[in-house]
Structures are given as structure tokens and as C-alpha cells.
Amino acid sequence: MPKAARRKRHHKPPFVPYARGFKTPTHKQSAAALGSPPPGTRDFMLGVGFFTAVPRPICPNDWLAQYSEDGQSYADFLASCPWLSGPRWKVPRSQPFDPAGAGLPGRYPGAAIYLAGLGDFSKQAETVAVNPRMSELMDFAGAFFCVPMRELTGLRLDVGRGKAALIPAPGSRIRVQEIRCRFHRGSGRTQLHAPSLLKALVRALPHDAICLMALTTHDLFDGEGDLFVAGMAAGASRVGTFSLARYDPAVSFSPEHWHGVTLDASAPAEARRETILRRACKLMAHEVGHLLGLEHCVWHACLMNGSGHLEEDDRQPMALCPVDLRKLQALGGFDVPGRYKRLLAVMKNLGMRAEASWVGRRLEFLEG
Numbered sequence: 001m002p003k004a005a006r007r008k009r010h011h012k013p014p015f016v017p018y019a020r021g022f023k024t025p026t027h028k029q030s031a032a033a034l035g036s037p038p039p040g041t042r043d044f045m046l047g048v049g050f051f052t053a054v055p056r057p058i059c060p061n062d063w064l065a066q067y068s069e070d071g072q073s074y075a076d077f078l079a080s081c082p083w084l085s086g087p088r089w090k091v092p093r094s095q096p097f098d099p100a101g102a103g104l105p106g107r108y109p110g111a112a113i114y115l116a117g118l119g120d121f122s123k124q125a126e127t128v129a130v131n132p133r134m135s136e137l138m139d140f141a142g143a144f145f146c147v148p149m150r151e152l153t154g155l156r157l158d159v160g161r162g163k164a165a166l167i168p169a170p171g172s173r174i175r176v177q178e179i180r181c182r183f184h185r186g187s188g189r190t191q192l193h194a195p196s197l198l199k200a201l202v203r204a205l206p207h208d209a210i211c212l213m214a215l216t217t218h219d220l221f222d223g224e225g226d227l228f229v230a231g232m233a234a235g236a237s238r239v240g241t242f243s244l245a246r247y248d249p250a251v252s253f254s255p256e257h258w259h260g261v262t263l264d265a266s267a268p269a270e271a272r273r274e275t276i277l278r279r280a281c282k283l284m285a286h287e288v289g290h291l292l293g294l295e296h297c298v299w300h301a302c303l304m305n306g307s308g309h310l311e312e313d314d315r316q317p318m319a320l321c322p323v324d325l326r327k328l329q330a331l332g333g334f335d336v337p338g339r340y341k342r343l344l345a346v347m348k349n350l351g352m353r354a355e356a357s358w359v360g361r362r363l364e365f366l367e368g
């Protein structure tokens with residue numbers, strides 16, 4: 001083959017402009033967003049090389065090509081997070097509350113973040129063996145947030161042909177709640193109305209819940225014109241629901257019909273499982289982060305960056321940048337290396353090699 005033909009062509013990535021009004025923060029602005037550490041505590045910025053700038057959009061559907069965001073600094077977060085200051089927020093009076101307590105565990109002793117799995121999480125039937133187990137998601141969430149986490153068990157969705165209901169745990173005082181849905185006869189597929197599911201979840205909130213995140217393997221929609229909606233949260237009501245239905249890399253979806261779904265049955269199950277687990281952990285951590293008051297990050301490449309679609313989700317790191325780590329630390333009151341140690345063990349256990357390697361290097365650096 002002639003040399004010229006073998007030479008790789010270097011394609012420049014296409015230029016995609018930021019949404020009108022968005023300005024990338026300077027180093028100085030990102031450092032100011034973090035603020036100086038309180039005397040005697042660790043500098044969260046230590047090892048600056050671990051964190052890169054927020055990536056610029058590479059396709060027109062990317063988040064920052066669509067939306068201009070100012071970013072939430074650590075000081076903005078402290079001033080606006082209702083969990084950290086002011087009177088009791090939303091949690092019922094039957095729950096202990098100490099306005100002088102530190103972080104979530106100090107202010108709301110005994111309360112927890114709840115996760116619920118609604119759908120085919122633990123069954124071993126061949127069509128669903130690729131979905132994560134709730135125990136895996138709980139382990140990841142516990143290490144990621146380092147605040148008390150509980151699984152809301154017993155709650156389930158009963159989904160039939162065009163009918164759905166949220167069924168409470170046996171012995172619960174809440175009633176069975178109908179969920180609006182839509183049904184396509186030809187494919188036999190049912191999609192659940194996300195706002196209707198959210199409304200039902202508000203009634204199912206345990207009395208000691210800070211918030212409740214329900215992950216579901218059922219497909220969701222909002223407006224009739226939607227193909228689907230990834231999920232929805234109501235921060236003021238402390239509930240969110242997000243769907244893993246479109247996370248399987250072996251499944252392709254019609255760009256025109258919500259019910260058009262094709263499964264590549266030859267795709268290796270283990271690779272599918274790994275991808276779905278990774279996507280589910282990121283989704284859960286990002287969305288619970290929102291329920292706790294963290295807004296989208298513009299300071300660095302970060303798990304709290306906004307994302308416009310699944311490919312962009314996949315490009316984003318599973319780690320928090322120093323600004324968002326400091327916010328989470330204010331909520332959880334944890335020791336940073338201790339959190340990394342816990343996360344490292346869980347990531348290794350879940351087979352997340354690249355993520356575990358990053359956390360391991362960061363830990364080594366922090367511990368000198």
C-alpha cells in the first residue's frame with residue numbers, strides 16, 4: 001500500500017458552539033467556586049492534575065450546546081441548601097431534628113436516603129439477567145454519599161397491558177395507587193406516565209426519609225408527543241424516579257415510535273450487564289445529588305455535569321470534582337480519604353476497573 005494511503009487522516013472534531021450566554025469558567029473562577037478550606041482541614045484541590053476542565057460540546061445535542069448555566073459554587077450551595085441550614089425542612093415532626101447538628105446525619109438523626117427498585121432488578125429470568133441487583137446499587141450509593149442509605153423494600157409496580165399500579169408493601173397503611181400509562185397493542189409495550197408515578201411515590205415516602213429515589217426498569221413518558229423521558233424528580237416533594245429501560249447497549253430504539261424496540265440477542269450478556277450497571281450508578285448518584293441540592297457543575301469534568309443524551313452520559317466521569325466533593329462532604333461530614341477507600345472497595349467488587357484505578361491513584365496521592 002502506498003505510504004500516502006496508509007497515513008491516517010486527522011479529522012478535526014466539528015466545532016459545536018456553546019449555548020448562547022455560556023462562558024467557560026477560568027481557573028481563577030473554578031478556584032473561587034471551591035473557596036478556601038477551613039483552617040486545619042484538607043485542601044480539596046490537592047492534586048489538581050486529577051481534574052480536567054469541563055469538556056466542550058462535540059455534538060449539538062450535548063448539554064452545554066443547549067443550555068447556558070452559571071454553575072453553583074460551594075458558597076452558593078451552602079446558602080441555598082435547605083438540608084444544611086434553617087428550620088426543619090419537609091421531614092415530618094415525628095422525626096428527630098437538631099438545628100445545631102452538623103450535616104445531614106447531625107441535623108436529621110436516624111433519617112436516611114431511600115432507594116427503591118421498581119421492576120425486574122433481582123429476577124434471574126434471561127431477559128432481565130443483565131439488569132443490576134439492588135444490593136449492588138445500594139453498595140455503590142452508600143460508598144458514594146457516605147450518609148445513611150436504606151432500601152425501600154416491598155413496594156412494587158404491577159404493570160399489565162395498558163394498566164399499572166404502585167402496590168405498597170404488605171402491612172403498609174398506604175393504598176394501591178393507579179399509575180397512568182399508555183399501551184401499544186402491536187408490540188405489547190406499556191409506558192408509564194412519569195408525573196403520575198411521582199405523585200404515587202410521594203404517598204409512599206417513609207416517615208424517616210430525607211428523600212426517595214425510585215429506579216425502574218419500566219419505560220417512562222411525560223407528554224403524549226414524547227418518545228420517552230429518562231426520569232423526573234420533584235425536589236420540593238423529595239422524590240424522583242428514573243428509568244433504566246433504555247440503558248441496555250444491545251437494545252435499539254426507534255427514533256419515531258415510542259414502542260419501536262429491537263434487541264440484538266447475540267450481544268454478550270456480561271458486557272451488557274457492565275454497561276447497564278455503570279450507567280445506573282451514575283444516574284442514581286447524579287439524581288440523588290440533585291435531590292440533595294447539588295446543581296449542574298460547570299467547573300470541571302464531573303459527575304454533576306449536565307447531560308443531554310446517553311452518549312454524553314457515557315463520556316462523563318463517575319467522580320465528583322473538588323467543588324462538588326466539598327458540597328457532599330458538608331452534607332455527609334465524612335473523611336475524604338475514608339470515602340475514597342470505601343468507594344475503591346465497592347468499585348473493585350463491582351468490576352469497575354477504570355473507575356477504581358482513578359480512585360486508587362487519588363487515594364495514594366492524598367495519603368502521600
Ligand SMILES: [Zn+2]
Pocket residue numbers: 286290296305306307
Ligand atoms: Zn442533572
Ligand SMILES: [Zn+2]
Pocket residue numbers: 297298299300301302303304305320321322323324
Ligand atoms: Zn463538579
